[in-house]
Each structure stands twice: as structure tokens, then as C-alpha cells.
Amino acid sequence: MEDSARHLMFHAVIILLAGLLAGIPYGRSILKKTNEHLIEAWKVAHAALPVGAILMLVLSVSFSDLNVAANLKWVISIFFIISGYGFMVALLLGPVVGHRGLTSRGPLAAKLVYSGNLLGAITSLLGTVVLLYAAWLNL
Numbered sequence: 001m002e003d004s005a006r007h008l009m010f011h012a013v014i015i016l017l018a019g020l021l022a023g024i025p026y027g028r029s030i031l032k033k034t035n036e037h038l039i040e041a042w043k044v045a046h047a048a049l050p051v052g053a054i055l056m057l058v059l060s061v062s063f064s065d066l067n068v069a070a071n072l073k074w075v076i077s078i079f080f081i082i083s084g085y086g087f088m089v090a091l092l093l094g095p096v097v098g099h100r101g102l103t104s105r106g107p108l109a110a111k112l113v114y115s116g117n118l119l120g121a122i123t124s125l126l127g128t129v130v131l132l133y134a135a136w137l138n139l
Helices: 003-021 023-031 036-065 070-097 108-137
Strands: none
Touching: 003 023, 003 036, 003 070, 023 036, 036 070, 070 108
16 A cells, blocks of 8 residues: 555544544433534534545545556545545534534634635545546546
């Protein structure tokens, strides 16, 4: 396994663990019958972070079949690693501070959640475009 794939896998497992651990506050918020917005926020974190991590794991394994330059694989890895951590910050911080991060307006906490979402969205889009280019080179 190449270094880029190993790094992608390592960070994917960290994000997977964070998503699975988000099940703890999700379960507690259900048991305490807190407001629906908080329950939904923890539910999204508990579901979305493992999905993103699984995507990263699949990508890391598929790198061995991707016949492109090593630096292109690094670019893909870096974009998806940054994306994963951006979404992890947004999805775990959002329920704690009570903001969804859909707008940059509001207090610093809202801006941080928004920044995590924005960073995650932009870098996942860029990573996907570079991955599409790498896949096209392999046709």
C-alpha cells in the first residue's frame, strides 16, 4: 500500500471513530428527550461521519488499482482528509454550540461550524474532481 493510501486510511479510521462515538450523545439526547433539533444534529453526526470515513477507506484501497502519478494520489488524499476533518469539526461542534453552520452570520461558534462545513464541501468537491480526472486517465 502506498503512503498516500495509508495516510488516507489512518485519517479515515479517526473520523470513523469520531462518528461512532457521536452515538453516545445521540443516545443520551434521545433518552433525555431533549429538543428534536439537538437529537437530529447528533443523528446526522453519528450517520454522516462514518459514511465519509467509509468513502475514504474505499478510496484508500482503490489507490492500488489507480495507475496515475503518486503526487496525484497525494492530492486526492489530502483533499479528502481535509474534507473529513472539516465535516468532523462542523458536525461535532454544531450540536454542542447549537448552530447548524448553514450561514456565517452569528457568534464565533456559528462561524466555526460554518467554516467546517464550507471547508468540507469545497475540499470534497475538489477531491472528487481530481479523482474523476485520475479515473479518466485510467480508461
